[in-house]
Amino acid sequence: MFEPIKQLAQSKDLLWTWTQRIIQTRYQQSVLGGLWIILQPTATAAIFTIIFTFFVPVATGNIPYVIFSFTALTPWMLFANALNDMANSLVDNMSLVTKIYFPREVLPLAALFARLMDFFIATGLLVVLMLVFRVPAFPLGWLFLPVILATQLALILGLGLMLAAMNVFYRDVRPLLTLGIQLWFYASPIIYPVAMVPEYLRPYYFLNPMAGVLEAYRDVLLNAQLPGLYLIPSMIVGVIVLIVGYWFFKRVEFQIADIV
Numbered sequence: 365m366f367e368p369i370k371q372l373a374q375s376k377d378l379l380w381t382w383t384q385r386i387i388q389t390r391y392q393q394s395v396l397g398g399l400w401i402i403l404q405p406t407a408t409a410a411i412f413t414i415i416f417t418f419f420v421p422v423a424t425g426n427i428p429y430v431i432f433s434f435t436a437l438t439p440w441m442l443f444a445n446a447l448n449d450m451a452n453s454l455v456d457n458m459s460l461v462t463k464i465y466f467p468r469e470v471l472p473l474a475a476l477f478a479r480l481m482d483f484f485i486a487t488g489l490l491v492v493l494m495l496v497f498r499v500p501a502f503p504l505g506w507l508f509l510p511v512i513l514a515t516q517l518a519l520i521l522g523l524g525l526m527l528a529a530m531n532v533f534y535r536d537v538r539p540l541l542t543l544g545i546q547l548w549f550y551a552s553p554i555i556y557p558v559a560m561v562p563e564y565l566r567p568y569y570f571l572n573p574m575a576g577v578l579e580a581y582r583d584v585l586l587n588a589q590l591p592g593l594y595l596i597p598s599m600i601v602g603v604i605v606l607i608v609g610y611w612f613f614k615r616v617e618f619q620i621a622d623i624v
Contacts, residue, residue, distance in 0.1 A: 368614055372467045382474040386449075387481060401482045402489050405441055409434040412555055422556055427586050431493045435585055436554040436578045438490055439513075442483040443520055443574060444545045449475035450524030451531050451541055454620060461620060468617050469610075472528040476520060494585065505584035508591055512580045515595070518602035519573050522609030529613045532620050553578050566594075573598040573605075 372379075391400065413430040416422040424432040450472040454461055457471055531537040552574045553561075561569050570576050576598030580591035 368467065368469075368610075372469060372473075375467050375470050378466055379470050379474055379477070382470060383477045386474055386478040390478070401485045405434060405437045405486050406489065409437055412437075416555060422560075424557055427499075428497055431490075431497050431499065431586065432557075432582070433555060434490055434493060435582050436552075438483065438486045439516060439578060439581055440549070440552065440554055440574070441486070442479055443516065444549070445482070446476045446479040446520050447524055447527060447541065447545065449479060450520075451527035451537055454528050454532050455535075468620055469525060469613060472524050473521075476517075476524060480517075490585075499586055500588050502584065502588040505588065505590055508580070508584055511599075512577060512584070512591065512595070515573070515599045515602045516577045518606040519577075519598075522602070522605030522607070525609040525613040529616050529620065533616075548572075548574065551575075553582075570594045570597050571601075573601040 409430055412433045416433075417429050422429065453471040453475045454468065461468065461471075527537055527541060551572055558566065558569070558575070558579050570579075576591075576595045580595045580598075583589050583591050
């Protein structure tokens with residue numbers, strides 16, 4: 365039962381090396397280089413701020429819209445970018461997959477870890493924005509940040525492993541994933557607050573695990589309050605998706621090299 369985890373632990377050097385390779389090659393031929401890490405969420409937040417402040421005003425209470433949106437965009441881009449990279453990780457490295465044996469989950473994991481570095485850098489900019497807009501500190505709530513991040517990572521990892529394996533067998537996965545992420549974006553509280561969702565629909569709304577995750581980030585970082593019970597469905601879904609995703613990946617792993 366624990367043999368796959370043991371093999372993965374023994375491949376930690378390969379995982380670390382591949383993660384470094386992804387980070388180095390992603391921006392080496394780019395003029396702006398690593399600045400894209402913070403430019404993408406910053407530009408998106410700026411556009412949303414203009415639209416939803418001046419043209420279609422969205423009430424966010426006492427929180428300026430720019431930091432309201434940026435707080436959700438930062439974890440959302442980790443979610444969306446990591447899923448895209450993980451889904452393509454096996455197919456884009458077919459030469460490596462077919463030549464040598466190693467735990468195949470190393471490639472999707474490395475894609476996730478590389479995006480996690482981007483997330484931490486963008487989070488640094490979020491901290492700067494919090495200081496600029498004088499958001500009150502809430503140290504007790506910060507203790508929940510590892511729990512919120514772990515919930516999000518469990519969801520990403522489970523989905524990413526499933527998508528990586530499915531993409532080997534069905535090349536429809538890429539366009540379907542692009543469409544799915546677009547729809548999921550609008551079904552999550554990124555450009556609007558949860559308060560805009562009718563109260564009788566919220567129990568169903570929070571069945572979307574990213575809704576609970578994003579709202580929890582906002583509550584802890586901006587609203588100076590602890591996450592509510594809405595986070596529990598996200599945690600349950602995250603754990604289930606992780607278990608099912610890893611089981612599915614290992615179930616079809618032996619076929620991957622032959623099909624790729």
